[in-house]
Amino acid sequence: MPSGSLERIVRELFIGPHSTYGPYEVPGGGDLVVSERLPGLLYAIDLMSGDGRREAVTLLIYRGVTGLGGQMWDQQAKVLIRTTALEHPALPRVREGAFVDAETLSAKGLGDEGFAFVVTEGGPTALADEESALPVLRAQPVYAVQQFHLLADALATLHGMGVLHRNVWPGTVLVYPTEPARLVLAGFEMSVVVANLLRAADQDAARRRDLAMTAYLDPGRRSLRYQPPERAALLFGTGPVEVVENDRTDVYGLGVTVAEWFLDLPELDPALPPTEAVGRFGEELRRRIRTAADLPLALRELLEQMVAPTPESRLGAGEVVDRISRRYEALTNVWTAPDARDLPHLLTFMPLEPAYRLLYEWRFISFDPVTAEGQKELVELIESDLKHGQLAHAPNGADPYLASGDPERKRLAQHLLMGERAAWFCQKYQRRTGLGATSAPMDDVLVVKYVVPLNSGRGSRIRASVAREQIQELPPIEAFPSTPTSPPASELSAMRQGRPSWVPLIEAVSRVGRPAGEDLTYEQAYDWLLEYLGVELQAREYAYRVDGDADAPGTRRLVWDRQRDDDRKTNSAMATLYATDPRRRPDFGDFFSLAESEDGTAGKLEVLEDDRGQPRQTRNAPTVRLRPGRYGDDVIEVTAAGRIPAVGWIRPAGEFGSRVSLNRQFDARWALMANRLLVNQLRRPTGIAGLRHRWNGVAADLGDAAATVVDMLTFNPMFVLQGPPGTGKTEVAARAVDAYLRDEGRGGRVLISAQSNYALDNLAARVLGRCGLLADGKPTSTDGEVVALRVTSTSGQDRVDEALRAFQLDAVVARRQDELRRYADRKLREDLEPATRSIVAEWRELVRRIGPELTDRIRRAANLVFATCATATPELLGSGAADAFDWVIIEEAAKAWPTELAIPMTRGVRWTLIGDHRQLGAHRADDVQRFLAECALSGLPDLAVPAGRAEQYGQVFNLFGSFFADRRTGGLERPVRRLSRQFRMRENICEVVSRAFYPDEARDAAPDGFPHGILTTGRADRPHGLRHPRHLADRSVVWLDTSERDGCEDEEAWRNDGEARLVETLVGRFEPQPAPGRHGFSDQPLAILTPYKAQLDLFNQSDATRGLASTVHAYQGREADIVLVSLVRSTRRGPETWHNLGHLVKPELVNVMLSRARNLLVLVGNYPHFADSGRGTCWEAVCGLLAGHVLPIGEVVDA
DSSP, X not given: OOHHHHHHHHHHHHBSTXXXXXXXXXXXXXXXXXXXXXXXXXXXXXXXXXXXXXXEEEEEEEOOTTTHHHHHXXXXXXXXXXXHHHTOTTSOOEEEEEEEOHHHHHHTTSOSOOEEEEEEEOOSEEGGGOTTHHHHHHHOHHHHHHHHHHHHHHHHHHHHTTOOOOOOSGGGEEEEOSXXXXXXXXXXXXXXXXXXXXXXXXXXXXXXXXXXXXHHOOXXXXXXXXXXXXXXXXXXXXXXXXXXXXXXXXXXXXXXXXXXXXXXXXXXXXXXXXXXXXXXXXXXXXXXHHTOTTSOHHHHHHHHHHTOSSGGGSOOHHHHHXXXXXXXXXXXXXXXXXXXXXXXXXXXXXXXXXXXXHHHHTTSSSSOTTSHHHHHHHHHHHHHHTTTOEEEEOTTTTGGGOOSSOHHHHHHOOEEEEOSSEEXXXXXXXXXXXXXXXXXXXXXXXXXXXXXXXXXXXXHHHHHHHTTSOEEEOOOEEEEEOBTTBSOHHHHHHHHTTOOOSHHHHHHHOOTTOOOTHHHHHHHHHHHHHHHHHHHHXXXXXXXXXXXXXXXXXXXXXXXXHHHHHHHXXXXXXXHHHTTSTTTSOOHHHHHHHGGGSTTSTTEEEEEEEETTEEOOOTTOOEEEEOSSOOOTTEEXXXXXXXXOSEEEEEETTOHHHHHXXXXXXXXXXXXXXXXXXXXXXXXXXXXXXXXXGGTTTTGGGTTHHHHHHHHHHEESEEEEEOOTXXXXXXXXXXXXXXXXXXXXXXXXXXXXXXXXXXXXXXXXXXXXXXXXXXXXXXXXXXXXXXXEEOOOGGGGGGSOGGGGGGSXXXXXXXXXXXXXXXXXXXXXXXXXXXXXXXXXXXXXXXHHOHHHHHHHHHHHOSEEEEEGGXXXXXXXXXXXXXXXXXXXXXXXXXXXXXXXXXXXXXXXXXXXXXXXXXXXXXXHHHHHHHHHHHHHHOOGGGOXXXXXXXXXXXXXXXXXXXXXXXXXXXXXXXXXXXXXXXXXXXHHHHHHHHHHSBOXXXXXXXXXXXXXXXXXXXXXXXXXXXXXXXHHTOSEEEEEOTTSTTOOOBTTTBOHHHHHHHHHHHHTOBSOOOTTSTTOOSSOEEEEESOHHHHHHHHTSTTTTTTEEEHHHHTTOOEEEEEEEOOOOOOOSSSHHHXXXXXXXXXXXXXXXXXXXXXXXXXXXXXXXXXXXXXXXXHHHHHHTGGGEEEHHHHHOO
16 A cells, blocks of 8 residues: 555544544654655554653554554564553553454445554564663673563563563564563564465465565664574575474574673674574574673573573573573672672661560560660571571552551562561661661661561461462571661661672562562452351351260261361451351351251261361261251250261251352462463453454344343453344354354364353353254264364263253263274275275274273363353363463353352453343352451451452452443553343343343433333234133233232241242233243243242142242242242341342342243232332332332132
8 A cells, every 4th residue: 555545544544633543643743754664564663651750652553454464463462451450560561453344445435445453562673772881881790780671571481471572682572662672572563474475385485585584684784683594585586485483583682682681792794694694693603692600690591591592591581580580699699799698687676666565475585675685686586587588579568468557568569578487577777867768778787677486377378379489589687676766877887797798689589570569469268268268168167076985886976176267267367357246157057057948959068187286178978967946055965877976066067068169269369360461351352353354244143132142252362242032142152153263264262151051051051062063862973063062070971961961071072982993894895905904994893982082182181161150160161271261251250259260261262251240240249349348347367358458359250240330441452342132031020120220322212211221122023822711812921919918927937838838829820821841931931030948849739830940039030921920028127128129139130030031020019018118229219110010919820
């Protein structure tokens, strides 16, 4: 494209206050300079941000987006989004990007060829053009090593994403004029095009070399001496183009670049052929490195290995980073004062600070630290505790471990000294001078600001954190007290004379791109939630002792061992606080009396051995049966078939699986927090949509939802989809997965997960059907491109849907073996040569014996894997790699805790979350929020809920909902979408659900005073098929009011016998009777829902309703033609809404309850009670919208 027309596009769309993007300005207000990076494909324009910050940016425009230019842009966008989210100091960050289609340009008169763009941070100059750079780097060698470390880590980060830079030299290192200057590795946007050009089958060798020369070499060929020998052969050879580049090729360029910071580079010999000249240059460079006696030996060895002549003899970028981290002091020691190496490092403490008083209270010292004896004792304690200590970097200081105090001050203490008994959080010492001023931070003196005992819960977290950090063994330390008057300035100056600096040790353990601020809050919230979930499980385990003979058969009398129980609680501040409320942890007898009514495990308990005051966790613990009746607060009676421990622990049966799940969440926590990209996307999802034309025609029959399918396919790395009831989110996901696998073939791997087996199998069946792998409930041939696997634990196999069991690993292996045998049998029936027949027969026999090997291959080769959140573990998936899957899709994401979501999400590099935060969320989320608020007010330091952060924690726990509350993007598009066209409910049902739970916030209220809703109906308004009762025949929604009916009063616990009998009567009067697949009914003709388990028990005791009823919680994700709802509550019991409606005040529960019906929704309950008690809640809208649909129940059941 001519530069003139491109300049016009840039000025029209990017320049000025009214531009479509930006706004941006031309530097200096002069002419727009368009640089053609690759002819016809890639253009670069340097601009300034016009938002007042006046920052340099680079606009990269990609032409030919339907071909090679599009591939370049897709690759660049993906990589830049990831590096931006990482906030790596040595990688560029993207400000915005988009695809501009031809229609948009044509409408503005700017041509008819679409393009794509990204805007990145721009550097004013490249290192190659910055004349002052080399003198500064050579004058400050320690600073140069620091920048070396950052650039190496940036390169390792790119390689970890599967991206080669392909042209590392000073021309692709940008200099940012910060203080000190920051070096940024740029220029990798051409990586993918270079690879494609060099491999293009339609280009001859000469043409490919010409294109490669354009990509690799600057006009003056200054970059040639930074090219490794293998690339010189590629550029200047005469034979076929052989691409032999790998990550070690990039390391060579970085090695030469850095070597120039410490010594003069040789010149290329112009008289030699280029390939020979590059080889000679490398030989001379390695000689100069080896003989540079003024450089540290460790630095010389490292640089020489980076510029080795062959790729296989060089270090990888990750190895370079590791070498710098481990040997930082050796890399910089020649620039350290030689007389400072034998004296101890100085460490001071302030005995008048409250932290040291705590040491006295913890009995670490015997005397008060304000006394001379106490200060002497403190010196001895510190030097002794740190004698074999370690130094680590604490990126957020002591803040994660201390709830009280100023967070900013706590974060400054980032130098963590780990002793035997305590963790000492330090920072550089600043001495107070006259009039309250402070000196500059001292590099040779650290001051202890905070102390945490390691035998505490906080100490355990510190140990776990340090285990994953770079550490340095501590040198000898000399401690001394510091008060406002001591030591005097002269004495301190004498003490510091010739002392070693802490800086080399500190820099050796510092890591780049560490989390801070919001990331810290996110990490703390995860840790708090995991501790809470563990405490919640612990609270269900009670210490007991057998009163009598533990070995005798039959009935045993178990007595609550309060002392052992209390001892366990006191090990955790959170467990102690949790147990103070008897509603959370009832007394022994009260708790187990409730076990009589627990669904599915009535009265079944398991007993565990005591292991030094803790229950010994085991999968196959002995079980006992609770004997009915009450025996006191401290006593229960159980029936046991065999011996039980005389002293042990008892809990409801089935808890071991919850323990396993929690342990998996703990494991995933570390993988999540190590993945900065994922954490940043969970905090604030942003992205750039890929090329949409690639998916033209996909799901075109879905109408409006087709655009959502394409969004799901194009947004990377994160996409979030809210699917209100009946909007077809399962079908949208199935279409997207099918299209993706058709495009990627065997090369793409997709992990699909959900919290529950039901939701997972529902989505799996839809996806498998779309992919042609499941038909009529049976698997099809496995000969295709897609290998599907349903992963589950051994104990969970029976919970998998019948149709999906054919995709469990054993079944897939057996089916594949059978297919291979049948194939061999067919070949043996052919007229084969004797030798061939013998080989086929031997191969057929081999198939029978290769089960284990085939199992492993199928597990690794499966490119469509289904696993619940709890089972998406490295062990069950067969891979622990963070990039094991190209795409992770999670259904019901709003129902899971973020700690549960972390298990599958940490297995992939791209993520889609699907759910609806307006329906039921994570289990007992309200209890968590209440306890969180209680912890925040408790003031107990080990609860670690810093002041003001409880609300932020709550937002982390409500992860899915937070995506729709936070609309900050920083210029990038938000990959968050919501479906609004529903296909389940008849219009009248949909109207209630839509207006009560999905209000259109962009519109004013309707004339009736209630909001408009966002949901529209896309289904035909078919009748429900009931002829009797006749009052229901022509309705789609009705409230049968029980307020005037005798015997319909609720009872605590909660149940309503009269209401249950009316529902039974109503079901019996249905004509025709709803039956699966008959009279026009579907496979799910009728469901009875109730919010309360006691009411469910009543329905299950009746022949008329047994098997039809469910609690609302258990029915989420399901639907039926006709839904009857028994509301139960009818009595006013107090002034607050929750007194009168209980957990029916929760809009998420009511939403689910009202949105399960396809054709007829019948509410049975006391209408005036809900209309009156529900004011100010969702019931105000529900009752108002249903006011015209209320009938006295007698008119229906008595007619």
